Amino acid sequence: MKPLILVTNDDGITSKGISVLIEVMKKIGEVFVVAPDSPNSGMGHAITVDSTIHVKKNKIFKNIEAYECSGTPADCVKLAKHHFLKDRKIDLVVSGINHGLNSSISVIYSGTMSAAVEGAIEGIPSIGFSLDDFKYDAEFSHVKRWIKRITEKALANEFPANVALNVNFPAYSETPIKGIKICRQTNGYWHEEFDARKDPHGRPYFWMGGDFVNREPEATDTDISALNQNYVSVVPVHYDMTAHKTIKDLKRWKL
Amino acid sequence: MKPLILVTNDDGITSKGISVLIEVMKKIGEVFVVAPDSPNSGMGHAITVDSTIHVKKNKIFKNIEAYECSGTPADCVKLAKHHFLKDRKIDLVVSGINHGLNSSISVIYSGTMSAAVEGAIEGIPSIGFSLDDFKYDAEFSHVKRWIKRITEKALANEFPANVALNVNFPAYSETPIKGIKICRQTNGYWHEEFDARKDPHGRPYFWMGGDFVNREPEATDTDISALNQNYVSVVPVHYDMTAHKTIKDLKRWKL
Numbered sequence: 001m002k003p004l005i006l007v008t009n010d011d012g013i014t015s016k017g018i019s020v021l022i023e024v025m026k027k028i029g030e031v032f033v034v035a036p037d038s039p040n041s042g043m044g045h046a047i048t049v050d051s052t053i054h055v056k057k058n059k060i061f062k063n064i065e066a067y068e069c070s071g072t073p074a075d076c077v078k079l080a081k082h083h084f085l086k087d088r089k090i091d092l093v094v095s096g097i098n099h100g101l102n103s104s105i106s107v108i109y110s111g112t113m114s115a116a117v118e119g120a121i122e123g124i125p126s127i128g129f130s131l132d133d134f135k136y137d138a139e140f141s142h143v144k145r146w147i148k149r150i151t152e153k154a155l156a157n158e159f160p161a162n163v164a165l166n167v168n169f170p171a172y173s174e175t176p177i178k179g180i181k182i183c184r185q186t187n188g189y190w191h192e193e194f195d196a197r198k199d200p201h202g203r204p205y206f207w208m209g210g211d212f213v214n215r216e217p218e219a220t221d222t223d224i225s226a227l228n229q230n231y232v233s234v235v236p237v238h239y240d241m242t243a244h245k246t247i248k249d250l251k252r253w254k255l
Numbered sequence: 256m257k258p259l260i261l262v263t264n265d266d267g268i269t270s271k272g273i274s275v276l277i278e279v280m281k282k283i284g285e286v287f288v289v290a291p292d293s294p295n296s297g298m299g300h301a302i303t304v305d306s307t308i309h310v311k312k313n314k315i316f317k318n319i320e321a322y323e324c325s326g327t328p329a330d331c332v333k334l335a336k337h338h339f340l341k342d343r344k345i346d347l348v349v350s351g352i353n354h355g356l357n358s359s360i361s362v363i364y365s366g367t368m369s370a371a372v373e374g375a376i377e378g379i380p381s382i383g384f385s386l387d388d389f390k391y392d393a394e395f396s397h398v399k400r401w402i403k404r405i406t407e408k409a410l411a412n413e414f415p416a417n418v419a420l421n422v423n424f425p426a427y428s429e430t431p432i433k434g435i436k437i438c439r440q441t442n443g444y445w446h447e448e449f450d451a452r453k454d455p456h457g458r459p460y461f462w463m464g465g466d467f468v469n470r471e472p473e474a475t476d477t478d479i480s481a482l483n484q485n486y487v488s489v490v491p492v493h494y495d496m497t498a499h500k501t502i503k504d505l506k507r508w509k510l
Contacts, residue, residue: 039305041304041305042301042302042303042304042305043299043301044298044299044300044301044302044327044329044369045299045300045363045364046297046298046299046301046364047297047299047364047463048297048463049296049297049364049463050294050296050297052460052461052462053449053460053461053462053463054458054459054460054461055459055460055461072299074299074364075463078447078449078463079449079461081447082446082447082448082449082465083449083451083461105376105494107496108300108372108376108494108496109300109301109302109304109329114299117363117496121360121363121444122444123444149510150510153508153509153510154508157507157508160498160501160504160505162442162498163498163501165505166496180510182502182505182506182510183502184495184497184499184502185495185496185497187417187495189376189377189378191337192333192336192337193337194308194333194334194337194338196338203309204309204310205307205308205309205310206307206308206309206310206334206338207307207308208302208303208304208308208330208333210337234505234510235496235497236497236498236501236502236505237496237497237498238496238497238498238501239360239363239496240439240440240442241362241363241372241421241440241492241493241494241496242439242440242490242491242492242493243415243417243418243491243492243493244439246415246418246491246493247437247438247439247491249415250415250420250437250489250491251437252412253408253409253412254408255404255405255408255435255437255489
């Protein structure tokens with residue numbers, strides 16, 4: 001029997017990235033889509049708890065059952081698991097392909113990865129895919145074979161419990177991708193620059209912008225190091241945010 | 256010199272919880288407030304990347320410089336650090352007091368904790384405080400002394416790098432709080448039930464609801480175990496989401 005694959009993303013159901021992901025997944029299993037009806041970039045692990053969630057059937061994908069949802073990527077996974085597919089077993093959640101990288105600290109701001117992490121919380125093998133190209137018409141042709149390979153390996157092997165995979169691809173270039181590296185998340189942050197402007201009524205507002213700062217540019221086992229060498233990076237991501245090694249230090253505070 | 260303390264939250268600048276937190280922090284340091292202008296519960300680690308952020312000076316707190324912000328809790332911390340206070344050193348970020356628990360998996364959905372984690376990403380000692388009472392007029396009187404104690408200890412000791420503290424308090428009751436326990440995050444999840452309704456035009460919509468499922472009810476070193484015994488729970492939370500122990504398992508997949 002074909003595996004049941006839930007597809008979602010954060011760029012919205014009309015983005016190019018999700019259509020490429022669906023194209024690859026159709027070759028592997030039965031595809032079911034619940035995705036945001038509008039862009040949700042930077043949505044992090046937000047969920048809709050104080051407001052209503054609206055859902056409509058969407059017919060843009062041929063022979064695929066698909067729904068567009070006013071909620072966040074995490075809402076989409078919850079709605080699929082606990083409403084649309086509550087009587088079936090979802091074999092895999094895939095999210096993306098994101099238009100833009102989700103390496104290093106970006107994993108925590110990423111709507112794409114929040115959907116994959118939500119899948120892991122629900123106990124479903126889950127993978128988020130992102131490409132280092134945020135253009136709406138980004139070139140995805142070079143990543144299809146890698147997505148197929150990773151997905152087939154994920155279905156064939158025992159998927160680690162409580163974990164989702166964060167897969168990032170280099171942008172399209174003349175140089176072929178060298179392979180896949182299993183990595184850890186780079187320690188880095190975004191140094192923001194706020195662009196302060198005035199609206200037509202003279203009131204202040206801001207645009208957030210900034211530059212990524214890599215705190216460990218010399219490291220060779222990180223996702224950014226792999227991407228810089230034209231490898232696909234795969235980081236196992238868990239939802240236990242406990243800093244276990246710190247517990248003994250805190251006990252010394254004698255709180 | 257008094258420490259500079261940035262106060263934020265996710266329930267919004269007019270909530271009771273933030274006013275109690277400011278009251279305690281005024282006794283310890285110089286307080287600066289940047290908080291959302293409306294409720295941001297369940298906002299996770301969302302940031303405002305594709306839209307504008309609006310900020311207004313707010314005069315509700317006597318002798319305190321305060322701003323209300325249209326953005327998320329994480330936006331508030333970024334805006335304070337990289338705009339309002341960019342020429343000063345922030346000694347501590349505190350977020351809350353949240354009306355409602357942020358124990359176990361709720362840490363990942365929590366706007367309160369996203370602000371604290373954002374502080375940690377920026378390299379600032381950061382603490383999120385939450386109370387097991389989501390009512391708008393929740394009783395906070397019993398937690399003030401514990402917040403003061405934890406904050407003073409955090410300022411007096413070396414704060415662990417790359418870590419924020421997730422502090423949760425039992426609701427007010429006749430029984431006094433027994434003390435503080437350093438814990439790990441409980442492994443659990445929300446089993447959602449979607450309440451499907453029709454709007455006045457006959458279109459479907461949903462409310463998300465559900466019950467928390469504790470996957471390890473017998474564990475004695477978790478935050479939920481501490482709270483159930485009427486202790487304050489303190490969990491060190493980091494932003495490295497890498498499942499380090501899983502890296503070697505994935506290498507066996509021969510991707």
